[in-house]
Amino acid sequence: xxxxxxxxxxxxxxxxxxxxxxxxxxxxxxxxxxxxxxxxxxxxxxxxxxxxxxxxxxxxxxxxxxxxxxxxxxxxxxxxxxxxxxxxxxxxxxxxxxxxxxxxxxxxxxxxxxxxxxxxxxxxxxxxxxxxxxxxxxxxxxxxxxxxxxxxxxxxxxxxxxxxxxxxxxxxxxxxxxxxxxxxxxxxxxxxxxxxxxxxxxxxxxxxxxxxxxxxxxxxxxxxxxxxxxxxxxxxxxxxxxxxxxxxxxxxxxxxxxxxxxxxxxxxxxxxxxxxxxxxxxxxxxxxxxxxxxxxxxxxxxxxx
Amino acid sequence: xxxxxxxxxxxxxxxxxxxxxxxxxxxxxxxxxxxxxxxxxxxxxxxxxxxxxxxxxxxxxxxxxxxxxxxxxxxxxxxxxxxxxxxxxxxxxxxxxxxxxxxxxxxxxxxxxxxxxxxxxxxxxxxxxxxxxxxxxxxxxxxxxxxxxxxxxxxxxxxxxxxxxxxxxxxxxxxxxxxxxxxxxxxxxxxxxxxxxxxxxxxxxxxxxxxxxxxxxxxxxxxxxxxxxxxxxxxxxxxxxxxxxxxxxxxxxxxxxxxxxxxxxxxxxxxxxxxxxxxxxxxxxxxxxxxxxxxxxxx
Numbered sequence: 001x002x003x004x005x006x007x008x009x010x011x012x013x014x015x016x017x018x019x020x021x022x023x024x025x026x027x028x029x030x031x032x033x034x035x036x037x038x039x040x041x042x043x044x045x046x047x048x049x050x051x052x053x054x055x056x057x058x059x060x061x062x063x064x065x066x067x068x069x070x071x072x073x074x075x076x077x078x079x080x081x082x083x084x085x086x087x088x089x090x091x092x093x094x095x096x097x098x099x100x101x102x103x104x105x106x107x108x109x110x111x112x113x114x115x116x117x118x119x120x121x122x123x124x125x126x127x128x129x130x131x132x133x134x135x136x137x138x139x140x141x142x143x144x145x146x147x148x149x150x151x152x153x154x155x156x157x158x159x160x161x162x163x164x165x166x167x168x169x170x171x172x173x174x175x176x177x178x179x180x181x182x183x184x185x186x187x188x189x190x191x192x193x194x195x196x197x198x199x200x201x202x203x204x205x206x207x208x209x210x211x212x213x214x215x216x217x218x219x220x221x222x223x224x225x226x227x228x229x230x231x232x233x234x235x236x237x238x239x240x241x242x243x244x245x246x247x248x249x250x251x252x253x254x255x256x257x258x259x260x261x262x263x264x265x266x267x268x269x270x271x272x273x274x275x276x277x278x279x280x281x282x283x284x285x286x287x288x289x290x291x292x293x294x295x296x297x298x299x300x301x302x303x304x305x
Numbered sequence: 306x307x308x309x310x311x312x313x314x315x316x317x318x319x320x321x322x323x324x325x326x327x328x329x330x331x332x333x334x335x336x337x338x339x340x341x342x343x344x345x346x347x348x349x350x351x352x353x354x355x356x357x358x359x360x361x362x363x364x365x366x367x368x369x370x371x372x373x374x375x376x377x378x379x380x381x382x383x384x385x386x387x388x389x390x391x392x393x394x395x396x397x398x399x400x401x402x403x404x405x406x407x408x409x410x411x412x413x414x415x416x417x418x419x420x421x422x423x424x425x426x427x428x429x430x431x432x433x434x435x436x437x438x439x440x441x442x443x444x445x446x447x448x449x450x451x452x453x454x455x456x457x458x459x460x461x462x463x464x465x466x467x468x469x470x471x472x473x474x475x476x477x478x479x480x481x482x483x484x485x486x487x488x489x490x491x492x493x494x495x496x497x498x499x500x501x502x503x504x505x506x507x508x509x510x511x512x513x514x515x516x517x518x519x520x521x522x523x524x525x526x527x528x529x530x531x532x533x534x535x536x537x538x539x540x541x542x543x544x545x546x547x548x549x550x551x552x553x554x555x556x557x558x559x560x561x562x563x564x565x566x567x568x569x570x571x572x573x574x575x576x577x578x579x580x581x582x583x584x585x586x587x588x589x590x591x592x593x594x595x596x597x598x599x600x601x602x603x604x
Contacts, residue, residue: 024508
């Protein structure tokens with residue numbers, strides 16, 4: 001009796017289990033599927049549709065114009081300027097935000113007491129909203145009463161108009177963004193540096209390798225996955241820069257800090273030229289895709305070591 | 306590192322014997338204690354904290370003192386007038402409440418759905434699993450600037466513009482949360498789930514009573530991160546919310562800067578008020594946050 005009951009029970013439970021599992025999977029995934037279809041992929045297609053039309057927000061007439069929006073922006077000197085500005089920011093911040101935190105992580109790694117406190121202090125700007133940080137730096141950069149020019153004046157060093165002059169505005173925004181981002185990358189590099197076995201350095205020291213040689217031939221090669229990761233994600237983030245520029249300069253002076261995301265925002269929501277803004281957003285998308293592909297390729301290469 | 310070794314060897318030979326020994330000892334002490342490292346790091350820390358102190362100091366200054374030359378580092382006559390301005394005239398309490406509500410709802414949604422969908426992708430075998438997962442993951446590379454324009458038009462058409470529903474709807478799911486929870490759920494033993502099933506537990510019961518409690522570390526990290534991100538969210542609220550009573554903190558602060566261009570005492574009080582909750586959260590949960598970054602490696 002026992003022998004005949006047990007298999008039947010198991011089989012019965014087995015089939016109902018499978019159906020219950022299916023029901024659970026469907027209950028969990030259908031909302032997700034609808035969400036991604038309606039609020040991600042549909043808008044993506046809609047954006048492309050808009051980019052092929054003369055699409056003004058308050059004008060019901062939206063004639064099809066083919067690739068004219070793309071042709072117009074690519075021949076627009078201001079758009080080229082905007083691309084150059086964005087590249088300037090992206091390269092500037094990503095390179096500095098790779099080199100500086102890497103060096104800092106080497107300084108921070110050997111110390112024991114207080115290491116966490118330093119990580120905390122360096123990380124503080126990273127948890128603060130970019131708008132709040134930009135507000136603080138707007139005041140720091142204020143030409144006549146801001147602390148930076150006042151300090152330079154006290155030290156008899158040349159002062160700068162910072163955000164108020166075309167030449168110094170972008171470097172000022174880059175400097176502020178580096179200040180805001182250094183702590184985050186420092187923590188990533190610190191984890192990387194701590195993962196390198198100390199015996200490599202011990203062996204190199206026995207062979208008489210100097211600190212700089214150890215850095216070049218041990219630290220950098222072993223950290224190259226982390227370095228490319230930080231560099232490429234930094235580039236992608238840099239191409240999307242918006243808040244700092246929106247708050248501090250609104251793209252001025254003389255378009256010196258007008259970057260892609262800001263230009264898209266202004267074209268779409270201030271000039272109401274949504275079709276044109278959509279075509280610009282696809283240029284941004286193309287750039288991001290290129291860097292993402294580069295990153296995936298590089299990562300694959302690194303894994304082979 | 307090598308520089309300190311060379312100073313050591315340069316300094317030692319030229320000095321008298323007893324002195325040499327004590328200076329030698331001093332250098333050894335400096336090297337062991339990593340004094341140079343502490344000096345560099347402390348200077349850096351000063352640069353990191355300085356702007357916040359400048360903000361805090363300015364927020365307690367009178368309008369005349371903010372524009373004094375040379376500047377005072379700390380207010381000579383501290384005043385709370387800037388803070389009362391921020392709360393009375395600019396209704397920052399309302400902005401706080403708005404931001405907290407939206408951030409909490411969005412965080413709860415994205416963390417819960419992330420855990421659920423991540424669990425399904427990690428622990429269930431079904432047709433189309435891989436392609437569905439990568440379809441969701443691929444949305445991570447779409448820059449927000451691409452879909453914010455059609456999304457705004459859709460919200461206007463659905464008569465949702467200027468409502469919090471428009472803020473919440475696009476963030477019910479997060480591909481990033483799904484990805485990270487999937488990684489985490491791989492580590493939960495399948496035997497445990499099977500044992501619960503053998504005891505007759507339903508699938509939702511297993512998820513809520515077994516999987517979620519086991520995921521506490523991941524849940525804590527993700528909740529903290531999403532809350533901080535949502536608290537600081539800017540572009541979408543800027544686009545979709547036009548009613549100043551419904552503004553979120555970041556947008557309210559940006560508007561404050563636009564309206565009070567020269568009144569830096571008030572602006573700095575506004576910034577201070579805006580960043581306090583996140584900084585407190587960070588100080589309390591610093592260890593988990595730093596470990597979370599190390600584990601996930603993403604912003």
